[in-house]
């Protein structure tokens with residue numbers, strides 16, 4: 422395993438007025454043995470960053486260090502095969518004419534290991550992904566999920582110090598995804614550091630020790646999955662990671678013990694607030710879709726008009742509109758018992774709210 426240090430990475434495609442800046446000053450330190458997910462919308466630069474770490478893409482400026490090795494810097498680009506990293510691509514990238522065994526053997530053969538030394542290592546890697554029985558098949562005789570497990574075995578067989586994953590589950594159906602997530606989770610025991618690119622929030626939050634949220638080539642926030650969901654630092658993270666509702670509100674009293682009294686219209690409630698005694702009255706609140714409970718019609722709370730209801734098995738996803746002067750759209754998840762119907766006016770109470778940090782101003786409200 423190895424620490425990965427990225428310092429002020431810039432990458433653009435094309436030049437002059439037509440240059441497209443895919444990475445704009447990305448700096449980050451990943452700890453040795455850490456599982457880090459790179460999460461962001463399409464085009465945010467995740468794959469470019471992963472390929473730059475792998476050495477498959479050169480960078481225009483900045484430095485990349487893996488362990489003690491400087492692998493990319495001005496005038497320096499260490500080739501991928503010399504970086505000691507394993508890569509798992511979305512498309513498996515297996516050799517079609519080779520057996521499963523030989524595909525997994527390939528990186529060991531490249532590193533000069535004898536057949537006698539390599540063979541048990543291949544079988545051990547295949548065992549980790551439950552594929553020993555299929556060692557003699559070719560990729561054409563495997564399902565999509567099995568092919569991807571071969572790709573996992575091939576990435577870990579050489580015991581690289583870093584394993585990079587580029588959307589490895591994107592082409593798999595829901596059931597196979599969960600199975601693959603178990604295998605990827607088990608790969609933690611290989612002691613490799615892992616960097617995992619995805620645009621899928623669930624995968625990133627479920628697997629990673631820390632998640633790096635990228636937007637337009639810049640880092641928005643680096644945090645543990647829990648903090649990312651509960652304490653988003655920017656509007657983009659609040660919306661993209663937690664599908665949070667962002668509302669303008671008033672602070673009634675400064676935070677004490679991490680909670681402030683806030684108001685939406687004439688409804689007062691407590692919100693988590695780490696702004697260290699800020700008395701600024703105008704603020705933005707982040708309310709997760711699950712932050713609401715249905716109250717009695719005359720209880721203190723917010724009135725919302727239900728516009729769309731989507732049954733989700735054990736809960737309902739609801740699009741609603743806040744009634745009153747604000748009239749903003751809200752995305753809610755209500756429990757099965759709520760039985761919301763289109764056209765209902767519901768009274769909701771807020772059971773959890775987060776005061777957004779002030780840094781980015783209040784100009785981007787809603």
Ligand SMILES: Nc1ncnc2c1ncn2[C@@H]1O[C@H](COP(=O)(O)OP(=O)(O)OP(=O)(O)O)[C@@H](O)[C@H]1O
Nearest residue numbers: 434441443461462463464465466467468469470620
């Ligand atoms: N070879 C290239 N030439 C020109 N532009 C490129 C090239 N590769 C990537 N880009 C652009 O750089 C930006 C970042 O691309 P990248 O593939 O890193 O994004 P991503 O976050 O991985 O997106 P996705 O989830 O869709 O794969 C995109 O706007 C993309 O169009």
